[in-house]
Every structure is written in C-alpha cells, then in structure tokens.
Amino acid sequence: MTTTTLAVLVPVLPFLGAVAGLLLGRTAPGFVRPLAILPTLAAAALAVTVAVRQGGGAGGGKAPLDAATQLTPTGSVPIDLALHIDGFAAVVAVLVGVVASCVQIYSTGYLRGDARYPSYAALVSLFTSAMLLVVYSGDLMVLLVGWEIMGICSYFLVGHYWETPEARAASLKAFLVTKLGDVPFLIGLFALATDAGTFRITGILKTTAEGGLDHPTLVALLLLAGVAGKSAQFPLHTWLPDAMAGPTPVSALIHAATMVAAGIYFIARLLPVFAASEAALVVLAVMAAVTMVGSALAALAQDDIKRVLAYSTIGQLGYMSGALAVGDRSAAVFHLVSHGAFKALLFLGAGVVIHAAGTNSLATMSRMRGLPRRIPDAYWTMTVALLALAAIPPFAGFFSKESVLVAAEHAALDESAAPGAAGWTVLAAGLLTALLTAAYATRLWLLAFRGHGAEAPDHGRQPVSMSAVLWVLALPSLGFGLTVGYLAQWFDGHSLAPNLTTSVLGTGAGLVGGLVTYGCWRHTTALAARTPMGAVTAHPHTEPALTEAEAIETHTATYGSISAADDPADPGRLLLGPLHRHAASGFHLDAVYHRLFVRPVLAAAELVRFLDREVVDTYVRGAGTGTRWLGAAVRRCQTGNVQTYLSALLAGSVVLAIAAVLVAAGA
Numbered sequence: 253m254t255t256t257t258l259a260v261l262v263p264v265l266p267f268l269g270a271v272a273g274l275l276l277g278r279t280a281p282g283f284v285r286p287l288a289i290l291p292t293l294a295a296a297a298l299a300v301t302v303a304v305r306q307g308g309g310a311g312g313g314k315a316p317l318d319a320a321t322q323l324t325p326t327g328s329v330p331i332d333l334a335l336h337i338d339g340f341a342a343v344v345a346v347l348v349g350v351v352a353s354c355v356q357i358y359s360t361g362y363l364r365g366d367a368r369y370p371s372y373a374a375l376v377s378l379f380t381s382a383m384l385l386v387v388y389s390g391d392l393m394v395l396l397v398g399w400e401i402m403g404i405c406s407y408f409l410v411g412h413y414w415e416t417p418e419a420r421a422a423s424l425k426a427f428l429v430t431k432l433g434d435v436p437f438l439i440g441l442f443a444l445a446t447d448a449g450t451f452r453i454t455g456i457l458k459t460t461a462e463g464g465l466d467h468p469t470l471v472a473l474l475l476l477a478g479v480a481g482k483s484a485q486f487p488l489h490t491w492l493p494d495a496m497a498g499p500t501p502v503s504a505l506i507h508a509a510t511m512v513a514a515g516i517y518f519i520a521r522l523l524p525v526f527a528a529s530e531a532a533l534v535v536l537a538v539m540a541a542v543t544m545v546g547s548a549l550a551a552l553a554q555d556d557i558k559r560v561l562a563y564s565t566i567g568q569l570g571y572m573s574g575a576l577a578v579g580d581r582s583a584a585v586f587h588l589v590s591h592g593a594f595k596a597l598l599f600l601g602a603g604v605v606i607h608a609a610g611t612n613s614l615a616t617m618s619r620m621r622g623l624p625r626r627i628p629d630a631y632w633t634m635t636v637a638l639l640a641l642a643a644i645p646p647f648a649g650f651f652s653k654e655s656v657l658v659a660a661e662h663a664a665l666d667e668s669a670a671p672g673a674a675g676w677t678v679l680a681a682g683l684l685t686a687l688l689t690a691a692y693a694t695r696l697w698l699l700a701f702r703g704h705g706a707e708a709p710d711h712g713r714q715p716v717s718m719s720a721v722l723w724v725l726a727l728p729s730l731g732f733g734l735t736v737g738y739l740a741q742w743f744d745g746h747s748l749a750p751n752l753t754t755s756v757l758g759t760g761a762g763l764v765g766g767l768v769t770y771g772c773w774r775h776t777t778a779l780a781a782r783t784p785m786g787a788v789t790a791h792p793h794t795e796p797a798l799t800e801a802e803a804i805e806t807h808t809a810t811y812g813s814i815s816a817a818d819d820p821a822d823p824g825r826l827l828l829g830p831l832h833r834h835a836a837s838g839f840h841l842d843a844v845y846h847r848l849f850v851r852p853v854l855a856a857a858e859l860v861r862f863l864d865r866e867v868v869d870t871y872v873r874g875a876g877t878g879t880r881w882l883g884a885a886v887r888r889c890q891t892g893n894v895q896t897y898l899s900a901l902l903a904g905s906v907v908l909a910i911a912a913v914l915v916a917a918g919a
Contacts, residue, residue: 255305256319259335262298262345263384263398265291266352270377277370288356288373292380296349299384303342303742316341318390318454329445336390336453339742340585344517345387347592351509352380354721358600359501361715372412376505379405383510387517392441392451395518399482402511403430409506410498422497429491433481440474443467444525453521460524472525472532475518476539483515485573486543489566490842493550496558500603503558507565508596516572516588520581527579530671537577537674541681544570546839548688552695552824553835556612557602560696563838564641565595567685571656574678579670580659582743583652590652590732594640597633597725604630604714604722605700614699618821623708624701630714631701633722633729638697640729642690642762648732650759654750657682657758661751686758690765695823698773704821772823779821 269291276283306317320334337345356376363369382405385398404427411423445451447466448459465471479485484492492512496503506512519526519536526532544567551563568591575584608627609617617623624631640649660682662668663675739748825832834840889900 255302255317256335258298258305259302259317259319259337259388262295262302262349263381263388265295265298266377266381266384270374270381273370273374273377277374281370284370284373285360288377289353289360292349292353292356292377295380295384296346296353299342299345299349302337303346306337306339306342320390320452329449329451331393331451332391333394334390334452335388337388340517340520340581341387343589343739343742344513344585345384347589348380348383348387348509348513351592351596351725352376352383352505354596354600354725355501355505357717358504358603358721359499361717362501362603363499364715368412372409372499375405375408376502379409379505379510383514386514390453392445392453392456396438396441399514399518400434402514403427403434403482406430406495406506406511409502410495412499412502413497416497418494419497422491422494426491426495429488430481433478433488435477436474437478437481440471440478443471443474447471456522457524460528463528465525465528468525468528469531472529473535475522475525476532476536479515479519480539481515482518483512483569483573484566485515485539485569486546487841489543489547490838490845492566493554493559493562493838496556496562500558500599500606503562504596504599504603507562507599508592512565512569513588513592516569516576516584519573519576520585520588523576523579523581526576527669533577533579533674534671534677536573537671537677540570540573540577541677542570543567543573544681544685545688548685548692549828549831549835550838551692552688553828553832555615555822555836557605557614557617557696557700558599558612560614560692561595561598561602564598564689564692565591567689568595568641570685571653571682574682575656575659577670577674578659578663578678579668580655580662582748583655583659586655586739586743586748587652590640590648590728593725593728593732594637594648597637597722597729598641600718600725601630601634601637601722604718605634607714608708609700610709614696615822618699618703619705620703620708621705623703626708626710627714629719629722633726635697635701636726637729638693642693642766643686643758644690644762644766645755645759648729651732651748651750653682653686654755654758655748657686657754658751661754683757683761687761687765690762691769691827692824694766694769695773698770699822702773704777769823769827772826773821776821776823776826 269287273284273287276287302317316336316338318334318336320332322330322332356373359369359373359376363372366372379402382398382401386395386402389395389398407423407427410426411419413419414423441451444456444465447464448456450456450459459465460468477488481488492507495506526536547563547566547570551560551567554560554563568587572584572587572591575581575587604627605617605623606612608630609620609623611617636647640647643649643653645651657679659668660675660679663670664672664679665675666672668675828835837843891897
C-alpha cells in the first residue's frame with residue numbers, strides 16, 4: 253500500500269474499533285478487549301511504518317507527505333480533508349499509538365470486573381483516533397474536529413466513576429475550562445484563514461512566510477488561549493489536577509500522548525505564525541515560566557501521588573511552551589515525545605502503587621514499609637521514570653530538557669531570531685524548575701518507597717498485562733535520549749545535542765534539589781519517629797475502582813490514615829516553609845476563579861430565577877387571576893331564570909332611555 257493509504261488508516265482503525273466496541277459491548281462482550289487492543293496496536297504499527305517511509309520528512313531528505321480531497325464547496329475558504337505529515341507528525345503519531353496501546357493493554361487488568369469497561373475502552377479508542385487526526389491533519393478545520401472530540405472524550409473518561417462527586421465535578425470542570433479556551437481559539441482560526449485565504453496548513457505557512465498576515469499578534473494571542481486551555485498552561489491549568497479523579501490509565505493517556513500534547517503540537521506545527529509576532533513569543537515565554545515554576549512548587553506540596561504527577565505534567569508542558577517561545581520546535585517536540593514515555597510510565601506505575609498501598613496518600617505510604625517488595629516491577633520502573641523526570645543523565649529526560657535549555661540560552665545570547673527577553677525568561681525559569689523537579693521527584697520516591705512503620709498490606713500480584721506494560725515504557729525512558737543523533741533527521745535536521753554550560757547548570761540544579769530533599773527527609777523522618785502514629789484525619793481517596801476500594805477499606809481498618817498537613821515526615825513542608833499551605837492549594841487560583849467568575853455567574857442565575865418567579869410569573873398569574881374573576885362575575889349573572897333575564901333587560905332599557913333623554917336635553 254502507498255504511504256498515503258497507510259497514513260489514512262492510522263486514525264481510522266481506532267475509530268472503527270471504537271464504533272465496533274460500542275455496538276458489541278453488550279451483545280458480544282468477549283470481543284470488547286480484542287477490539288480495544290488490536291486496532292490501536294495496528295495503528296501504532298502503521299504509524300511506525302509511515303515514519304520509517306518518510307525517513308524524517310524534510311529534515312531527512314524527503315518532502316513532507318501532502319494529500320488532500322475537497323469535502324464540499326464552502327465559498328471563499330474551502331475545507332479539505334488533507335494530510336500533512338512531516339517528521340514531527342510522524343514521530344508524535346508513533347508516540348500516540350504506542351502509549352495508547354500500552355494504556356489499552358494495562359486497562360484490561362486494571363479495570364477487570366468493571367461493568368462500564370466496554371464504553372471506557374471504546375472512548376479510549378475514540379480519544380486515540382481524535383489525537384491521531386490532529387497530528388496528521390493538513391487542514392485546520394479537520395484538526396478542529398479532532399480537537400473537539402478529545403474534549404468530549406475527556407469529559408466522559410474523567411467522569412468514568414460518576415458515582416463520586418469528585419469525578420462528576422472534575423469532568424465538568426475539565427470540559428468547561430477547555431471550552432473556555434476553545435472560543436477564542438476558534439475565532440483565531442477563522443481570522444487566520446481569512447488572512448491566508450485557506451484552512452490548509454501549507455497555505456497558511458506560505459502566507460506567513462510572505463508576510464501576508466494582517467494581525468499576527470491578535471491571531472497568535474487568540475490561538476494561545478485555546479492552547480492554554482487544552483495544554484493546561486497558566487492560567488487555564490486548574491482542570492488538570494482535578495482530572496485525577498478519573499481512572500489512572502486515563503490520566504496516563506491524557507498526560508502523556510493526547511489532550512495536553514495537542515496544544516503543544518499545534519503551536520509547533522504553526523510556529524511561524526507565532527514567530528511573526530515578538531509580543532506573542534514574549535507572552536508565551538512568560539506563560540511558560542509561570543507555569544513551570546508555579547506547578548513545580550505545587551507538586552512539592554501535594555499529598556495525592558497522582559496530583560504530584562499532574563502538576564509535574566503541567567510543569568513539563570511549560571518546558572515545551574518555553575522551547576516554542578524561543579523559536580525551537582525541535583526541542584519542544586523532542587521533550588514532548590520523551591516526556592510522553594516516562595510520564596505514561598509514572599502514571600501506570602502509580603496505579604500499581606495505589607492498589608498495593610490501598611491509598612493515594614503519600615503521607616500514608618510513608619507510614620508503611622516493604623512496599624517495594626510487594627511491587628518490584630513498579631518500584632524499579634518508576635525509579636527509572638523519576639530519574640528521567642529529574643533529568644539525570646543518561647536518562648531520556650536529561651537530553652530533552654537539555655535541548656530546551658540550550659534553545660533558551662541561544663535566544664538569551666541573541667544567537668537566534670527569538671526575542672532575548674523570552675530567552676532569559678525561559679532559561680531562568682527552566683533552571684529553577686529543574687531544581688524543583690528533582691526535589692518533588694525525590695520526595696515522591698522517598699515517601700512512596702522508603703516508608704517506616706507497619707508492613708505494607710499484601711493485595712496479591714498485579715496482572716501480567718499491567719507489569720509488562722511498565723517494562724515496555726521503561727525502555728524509552730532509559731534509552732530514548734541516547735538516540736538524539738538519529739532522531740535529528742525527524743526534527744528538521746536540527747541538532748539536539750547538549751552543551752557543557754546548560755548541562756552543568758541543569759544537572760547541578762537537579763542534583764542539588766534531590767540531595768537537599770533527601771537531607772530534609774532524613775531530618776523529618778527522625779522527627780516523625782518521635783511522633784505517635786495513628787489516624788489523625790481522613791484522606792479522600794480518588795480511585796474508586798472496585799479492587800482499589802477493597803484495598804483502601806482493608807488498609808484504613810488496619811493502619812488508619814493521615815493527611816499531608818499532619819505528616820511530620822514530609823520533607824516538602826520543611827522545604828517550602830510558610831509557602832507550603834499556599835502551594836498545596838495550587839496558590840488558591842481556584843478560589844480566585846470562584847470569586848471572579850463562579851460567584852458572579854451564580855448571582856446572575858439567582859437574579860434571573862428571581863425575575864422569572866417574582867416578576868414574569870406574577871404577570872402570568874395576574875392575567876390568569878383577572879380572567880378567572882371576570883368569569884366568576886359573568887357566571888353569577890347566568891341564573892337560568894327567564895324572569896330575571898327579562899327584568900334585567902327592562903331595567904337596562906329604562907336606563908338607556910333616561911340617558912338618551914338627558915343627552916338630548918343637554919344638547
């Protein structure tokens with residue numbers, strides 16, 4: 253088959269699997285798992301084939317693959333069903349296919365016995381298909397279709413455990429916040445197409461290169477609003493930590509390969525549009541810097557293991573945005589792919605840890621020992637992933653994060669076309685975040701796997717499908733960065749090699765963060781040893797799967813639970829000091845939004861309700877009451893007595909006659 257045909261099949265196969273899974277979920281449940289896994293695996297294999305055939309696109313000596321057919325005439329700006337596959341698209345599609353396949357395989361064991369698994373598996377396949385459509389699309393309107401389908405799928409998947417109020421609130425919040433960003437995003441797409449005269453990405457890039465954009469800053473800022481919502485960038489990032497109320501495999505999919513990756517990929521695909529405005533790049537740099545540092549501080553104060561990873565994702569997305577702000581899309585996509593591998597591993601490993609420990613709480617895990625012996629696969633693979641997250645060489649995260657810092661350094665020293673202010677902003681924030689990232693990664697590892705106290709509960713061995721996936725994802729987390737030279741051909745031929753200055757600064761910051769956290773942990777552990785153990789406060793668990801619920805119940809009955817606020821063994825409290833309380837709540841941004849937006853909307857709704865009930869309904873009730881009174885008065889006259897009617901007629905005639913005489917006399 254031709255490369256174009258294979259590329260078309262990549263998003264189509266998961267879509268067909270999703271449709272078949274929904275149709276056969278109840279009538280033929282035995283087909284659900286094969287329909288979830290096989291189409292996604294086939295799509296991943298085809299994505300690899302397309303990437304190999306493309307040989308890196310333009311950077312590898314081949315032109316990007318472009319194919320299009322017009323759907324229907326739409327007037328002055330046509331909409332085409334188009335493909336545009338360059339090296340970036342080819343590599344990102346492989347990431348999406350591999351991570352989605354791992355999530356589907358992992359879910360067969362993780363959601364075993366879940367009555368809603370058929371719909372869950374179908375939605376994951378649809379989610380995957382939508383992201384692949386975004387990656388391969390050559391037309392912005394077709395890209396928008398995949399963009400919006402992902403938002404809908406995330407609503408249902410985050411709310412999978414709809415019995416719990418946390419899941420319902422999280423799914424609604426994710427939907428509303430991302431849609432809030434999509435409104436200006438859609439306006440920006442229309443403005444961009446109006447200037448370029450086409451929705452085709454190639455046509456837009458050509459117009460941009462020729463200086464044909466009339467309002468590049470306005471268009472770029474409108475598009476950034478949508479990206480901030482979808483990719484959880486400040487200030488529209490608050491939905492992502494709450495989305496942890498969904499199943500852990502969904503978190504892995506959203507954080508590693510879909511949804512949040514879509515916004516970063518979109519900017520990378522249209523980077524010349526953003527580079528046409530220095531103001532937009534500076535705004536993007538500031539947004540990335542605030543996102544990086546703020547989320548890293550918040551991660552250092554979280555008790556829920558999944559919320560730590562959620563804030564970690566926000567921070568790593570900030571690195572990617574920072575690379576784009578300094579005009580280096582190769583570094584951004586390199587870190588996107590590298591991060592996708594180790595973050596998927598971290599979330600899937602966290603699912604194993606949560607089941608084994610019976611809780612999401614790191615504070616509770618720190619009060620039990622022997623957890624690594626219960627789950628050796630998760631222990632070793634998560635250790636690899638956390639080293640990659642902390643950017644310790646030679647793990648994958650070191651090379652990809654280093655590429656971002658190198659790009660920022662070049663911009664700061666005016667060695668690239670990006671604004672110097674953007675370069676210094678990203679470089680300073682990136683180095684500080686490297687220190688904080690290593691700190692919260694070390695804290696997570698110590699609290700989860702180096703606890704002291706009672707023996708960890710034994711909930712049995714994990715299914716092979718869950719453990720095997722962890723080792724599959726550990727391989728790129730360990731060795732992906734070593735293929736930097738080979739990967740360069742997919743990234744415009746751009747060198748991604750580290751340099752000495754940023755390597756020393758970045759790695760040094762990471763080592764300092766890890767060592768300081770370890771020292772604080774030794775101090776707080778000694779303090780905790782003198783603190784009486786026991787249950788002090790209930791911790792809300794956010795993983796209500798049946799097996800985990802049973803594990804949590806068993807654990808709580810045996811060991812009690814403890815919250816981070818009362819845990820003397822938490823080094824994060826010592827590191828952050830008085831800032832800990834604010835960081836734990838995400839710096840109260842949700843409270844600010846509640847005051848600025850939720851309260852006014854609720855007040856307006858209450859006013860509308862009052863006007864409807866007390867004003868509009870009053871007029872309606874008044875009209876009905878007047879009619880009823882008039883009817884009652886008329887009914888009194890209808891006696892049925894002929895003499896009464898004749899008497900009334902005679903009296904009326906006399907009155908009319910007298911009136912006529914009086915009128916005539918007056919005249």
